[in-house]
Structure formats: structure tokens, C-alpha cells
Amino acid sequence: MKILMIGAHQDDNEFRCGALAHKYVQLGHEVYFLSMCNGCGGHHIMTPAETTAARAKESAAVAKLLGITYDVWDDVNDCSLVADLETRRRLIRYIRRISPDLVIAHRPNDYHADHRASGQLVQDASYMLIVPHECPDVPAMREMPVIMYYEDGFKNPNFRCDVVIDTDSEIDIKMQIADLNVSQVYEWLPYTHGETVPEGAAERFEWLKGMDTTKWYSDEEVMALPRGTAVRFAKTAARFRKELIEKYGEERGAKIRYAEAYEVCEYGSPLTDELKAQMFPF
Numbered sequence: 278m279k280i281l282m283i284g285a286h287q288d289d290n291e292f293r294c295g296a297l298a299h300k301y302v303q304l305g306h307e308v309y310f311l312s313m314c315n316g317c318g319g320h321h322i323m324t325p326a327e328t329t330a331a332r333a334k335e336s337a338a339v340a341k342l343l344g345i346t347y348d349v350w351d352d353v354n355d356c357s358l359v360a361d362l363e364t365r366r367r368l369i370r371y372i373r374r375i376s377p378d379l380v381i382a383h384r385p386n387d388y389h390a391d392h393r394a395s396g397q398l399v400q401d402a403s404y405m406l407i408v409p410h411e412c413p414d415v416p417a418m419r420e421m422p423v424i425m426y427y428e429d430g431f432k433n434p435n436f437r438c439d440v441v442i443d444t445d446s447e448i449d450i451k452m453q454i455a456d457l458n459v460s461q462v463y464e465w466l467p468y469t470h471g472e473t474v475p476e477g478a479a480e481r482f483e484w485l486k487g488m489d490t491t492k493w494y495s496d497e498e499v500m501a502l503p504r505g506t507a508v509r510f511a512k513t514a515a516r517f518r519k520e521l522i523e524k525y526g527e528e529r530g531a532k533i534r535y536a537e538a539y540e541v542c543e544y545g546s547p548l549t550d551e552l553k554a555q556m557f558p559f
């Protein structure tokens with residue numbers, strides 16, 4: 278299979294479907310990450326050009342670690358992504374060239390204008406992928422990919438969990454991925470949250486997790502933890518505990534610490550039970 282994960286920014290795919298990407302690569306599938314923006318806006322000290330260059334290096338390191346292809350639309354500045362016709366056509370061509378079986382994207386209701394535009398662009402491109410007279414310079418696909426959204430916490434409407442996966446075996450790699458995004462996780466995001474990052478590589482890495490990843494926490498304890506990257510992944514498991522138990526059974530489902538969750542976008546090919554078993558054999 279070819280799987281295309283489309284985020285507005287470098288770190289959107291990493292945090293929301295990094296484990297799934299890793300699982301697919303392990304199974305021999307081809308995984309592509311697209312960041313529709315260049316990351317220029319994500320720093321308070323570096324200039325936009327310096328930030329873009331730093332983010333490009335960090336994303337290249339993530340690509341190497343995961344064994345994926347990583348594209349960044351380096352001419353699209355952060356906070357400037359718009360769901361216009363030109364960008365839609367660019368995305369149609371981009372998706373057709375890869376011709377993925379599965380696309381994963383933002384939902385179009387989200388706090389960040391780039392996330393909303395990114396999700397909207399994927400929706401707008403979806404049907405056009407198979408229309409030959411739209412962007413005739415790149416052959417249309419014969420079949421629509423399955424399209425899914427990754428999890429978010431927005432409530433109007435609520436994210437619906439159609440697929441949840443146990444990602445306990447990927448917690449270390451997901452934390453390594455986070456750790457590689459130095460300018461983001463240790464500089465920019467702490468600045469926006471008014472947080473102080475501890476000195477020293479080991480100390481700051483522990484701080485980044487926000488919890489002891491070798492220890493069991495109840496769902497109530499996880500939900501009460503304030504912040505942290507591992508905490509974020511643990512909260513997904515706590516949030517969808519019922520679905521994890523339904524899928525994996527009481528014994529295993531109750532013990533899963535980290536999860537990723539996905540919602541089906543109704544504009545892609547339907548995710549039949551057969552396809553679901555084939556695409557998510559985890």
C-alpha cells in the first residue's frame with residue numbers, strides 16, 4: 278500500500294499518526310508525509326527563513342528515522358494556507374502522482390486556520406482525483422483512496438473514533454520523533470505556553486514526556502496530568518478506552534497505554550470491513 282499523511286505543519290503528522298506510519302513501514306508499505314506549510318512561523322527568536330531551514334532539517338531527520346518520504350511545500354508560509362482553486366489543483370496533482378490507497382488528514386474544524394484549510398483542501402480535492410478533465414496534465418486516479426481524519430479534541434462536531442490502534446510498541450519511536458523537532462518542542466511551544474525547559478538532553482527529554490512511560494497510570498490519573506507529549510498519546514487511549522476494549526478484548530484493551538484514533542471521511546472510498554481489516558491489521 279501507499280499511505281499519504283497530509284498535515285498543515287511539520288509535527289501534525291508526527292504526533293497524530295507517527296505510530297501508524299511506523300507500523301506501515303515495518304510491514305513494507307510506502308509512507309509519505311506532506312507538510313503543506315514551511316514552518317516559518319514557528320519561532321520567537323529565529324527569523325522566518327532560519328526557522329524554515331531548521332524545520333526542514335528536523336523533518337529530514339524524522340523521515341530518516343521512520344523510513345518515509347517527506348515533502349514540505351516550502352513556498353507556503355505558516356498561517357497563509359488557503360483553500361483556493363490554485364492550491365486545490367496543486368494538491369490534486371500531488372495526490373495523483375503518489376496515487377495512495379489511504380490518505381490521512383486534518384478534520385476541517387480545528388482551531389488553526391492552516392489545519393482547517395488543509396482539511397478543506399483534502400475534501401475539495403477528493404472527488405476531483407478521479408475526474409480526468411480536471412488537471413488533465415496528470416492522469417486521474419481510477420479509484421478514490423480511503424480518506425481518514427486524525428484525532429483532535431474539537432467538539433463542534435465531536436471527533437468520531439472509527440478506528441483505534443494500540444501504539445504501546447511505538448511510544449519510544451514517537452518520543453524520539455518528538456525529540457527530533459527541537460526548535461518546536463523545546464523552543465517554540467514552551468515559549469507559547471510560558472514554560473521553562475530543563476537544562477540537559479536527558480532532563481529535557483523526560484520533561485517532554487510529561488509522565489513516566491514505564492509506569493502504569495489509571496485513565497483518571499492520565500486525564501489529570503497537565504501536559505506532555507507522552508501524556509497526549511496516553512489521553513487518546515484513556516479517551517477511547519471503550520473502543521480499545523471492544524477491539525482488543527477486556528484483558529488487553531484495558532491495559533493499552535498509548536493509542537491513535539482515526540475517523541472515516543465520507544468523501545473517500547468507503548472503508549468496508551474487508552478494507553478495514555486489510556488497512557489496519559493491528
Ligand SMILES: [Zn+2]
Pocket residue numbers: 285286288289389392
Ligand atoms: Zn499544525
